[in-house]
Amino acid sequence: MKKTRLRRGKLADMAVAKVLPIWEGEWPTDRRPHNLLANAENVLAGRVPIEEGRLKADAAFDEMAEWMQTLDVTNDNKVVVAASNVLPASVECLFEASGVSTLGTMNPASTEADLDPWTTDTAGWAASAYSGPWYEPSSDSGRRQEFWIWWLDEAVPLALNA
Numbered sequence: 001m002k003k004t005r006l007r008r009g010k011l012a013d014m015a016v017a018k019v020l021p022i023w024e025g026e027w028p029t030d031r032r033p034h035n036l037l038a039n040a041e042n043v044l045a046g047r048v049p050i051e052e053g054r055l056k057a058d059a060a061f062d063e064m065a066e067w068m069q070t071l072d073v074t075n076d077n078k079v080v081v082a083a084s085n086v087l088p089a090s091v092e093c094l095f096e097a098s099g100v101s102t103l104g105t106m107n108p109a110s111t112e113a114d115l116d117p118w119t120t121d122t123a124g125w126a127a128s129a130y131s132g133p134w135y136e137p138s139s140d141s142g143r144r145q146e147f148w149i150w151w152l153d154e155a156v157p158l159a160l161n162a
Helices: 002-026 032-044 050-070 078-084 086-097 122-131 141-161
Strands: none
Touching (some): 032 086, 122 141
16 A cells, blocks of 8 residues: 555656646746645655645645635636646645545546546646646647656656656
8 A cells, every 4th residue: 555655646746747837837936836746755755744744735725725716717818727737736746645535436437527627636637737627628639648648658657666
C-alpha cells in the first residue's frame, strides 16, 4: 500500500510540475500551487506526517472551492479557465501524497462527461489545465492527447521506477 501511495504521489507531483508554468502565466505571484506541491513532496519524503498532509489538503480544498467561485470568466477567457485547473490539481496532489483518493465511483457505461468534475484525480485536473477543461468547447484535443502521451510515455515509467 505504501508503494502504491508513493507511486501515485510521484505521478501527481510530476503532473502538477508540468502545468505550473500555466498557472504562473496567469497568476505569477500566487504561490498556492507551489506551496501545495512542496507539502506533497514533504509528505512523500516522510518529512511531514501523512495525517498532517490530509488536514492541509482538506483546508486547501475548501479555500480552493471558494476561490474558484470568485473567478471572473464572463469574457469566456479560456486561458483563465484552463489555468485555474492547476490549483485543484495541486490540492489533489497533496491528497494523493497523503493516501486519499477523491475519485468518484464510475458505472462502466459512464463517460468522462458523466463524472462529477470535483471527483477527479491530479492527472485529470492537470490535463484540463494543459488543454482546457474537457467540458469546454474550446478544449484543445491535440494538447489533451499530448498531455496523456507524456503521461504514459514519461511520467508513468518514472513513477514505476521511483
